Amino acid sequence: MPKVVSIHSYRGGTGKSNFTANLATTVAAQGYRVGVVDTDLPSPGIHNLFCLEPEQTQKALNHYLWGDCPITSVAYDVSANVGITSGGQLFLVPSSVKADDIARILNNGYDARLMNDGFRSLVKALQLDYLFIDTHPGLSKETFLSIAISHVLLLILRPDKQDYQGTAVTADVARQLKVRKMLLAINKVYSTLNLEALQQKVEETFHETVAGVFPLSEEVVQLASEGVFCVKYPDHPISQEFRKVAQQIMEA
């Protein structure tokens, strides 16, 4: 049965797009058909990690939401861009980075139901095993919707009081929406912190599983969103941690 995975965080800059790209690529590399949808319509960006330039994407998720085209026509095969050759396949539905398109979304909003219907059409038409949803930070109707349809919700937080508080709120909402499986991931942990103690403390606080703990990494910063980290540095500890999280998503 296809599985929908939402990657979310209460605050911005936690690494949602980076996690989405790495986890989706890791899963696809194991021979699965994987889709990624950038639902961060106000501030899209994940297409950069998949080396998909805006010039190559005449139409985006925006155009589907405006009724201009079916969602399948804005799904771009990015398998080759991330070196997937072993049977798996990776598709990206990007959001538009044109100022006009973003303004239109901000001015007029969009019908959240269309988003939901689009996810399903995509899963069926492309025969996806996994659909990863990269979200806009914070809580909004669109976020609620992504959470509600997810089989797995991965919440990313940093060791920071604002993140702790926001994650607690988000986890409450997710439980209210009866999310089937919630996982936490802690990102950008500075080197002097004891990773195991941190993981234990967060699990006790939120009563949810911490799927992975990621140290603050200069290599990730250096890559500067030009490619998927786990493809460039497959043996790096961070790539191993992504594989660990991906495994838990697949087993959920």
Added chain:
Amino acid sequence: MSNTTGSGMGDLQSLTNSITAVTSPFRLYLSDLLQKYQPLDEGAIADYIPELALALPEWFGICAVTTVGQIFEVGHCKQLFTIQSISKAFIFGLALEDHGREYVNSKVSVEPTGEAFNSIVLDEATNRPYNPMVNAGAIATADLIKGNNGTERLKRVLDMFKRYTGREHDINVPVFLSERATGFRNRAMAYLMRNFGMVGDNIDETLDLYFQQCSIMVNAHDLAMLAATLANGGINPVTQERAIQEQYVQDVVSVMLTCGMYDASGEWTYRVGMPAKSGVGGGITALVPGQLGIGTFSPLLDAKGNSLRGLKVCEDLSRDFGLHIFNAATGDRNLEEWIAGSNGTDDW
């Protein structure tokens, strides 16, 4: 529990309910039905007046409202169209409230007829039109609506529809004027009934009211609310307002079951088994008493004047969920489970 605003239901609960309605497996099922029947492009758009011919063949909406007020919408559920014959069932209810069962029955029978909706046939023994759903019977029924003048009578009709749907309704004036200018056959029927004393002196005012009631603008959501209100014993499940006296709900619903789908009513009752009423604007309102109201809209009509896609949608719903009114077997799918969502119904 009627409290959906204020302190009764928390805002978080209210928001999650609205999200759950979007993601409910039942809505996904309706979304699949929409996709399944959207390609069906047989049939024809009513064009006996030019205004109706303006409808687009691709328009297609399905809405369902439960008797606890959950709303599921897919497709063109906001698109307005004229209610046409669907109004007849509800006007019948208003006439019953105005005069009681005995008097109304003396003016219009409740016998199904195999004749088309526009036939000029009256019961030979009593001179009554056959039922309130054929044009003659609907005109005789409209004649019973109380009010000091045409404006007041129309206002009472519009107020009644507002109680059912929870929102204000307008008349489509071009449709009304066209229907009035070309409705010679209906005018002839009215005069024939006048001859037998089945309608009063006020023929022109009554015919205007009849043409106006057919020109009321509704959408698929309104049709689902109309049906859901009847399914809920006459109380609008969202606003909790009573739209029709409890005692007359059975009158309206039983005439819908026996006469609601023009001269295809027998086949409909056998195959679908939901009390329903259709209109040549492309609407169908159908109900599962105690459970659900359904509104469909697609202007492509079959030869009998029923919406083709709407018929298919109701057939599928009835079969898949075992909603036939006389069904004794369990359906393949359980409606409550599909609305609430559970692992067994999740077909991602």
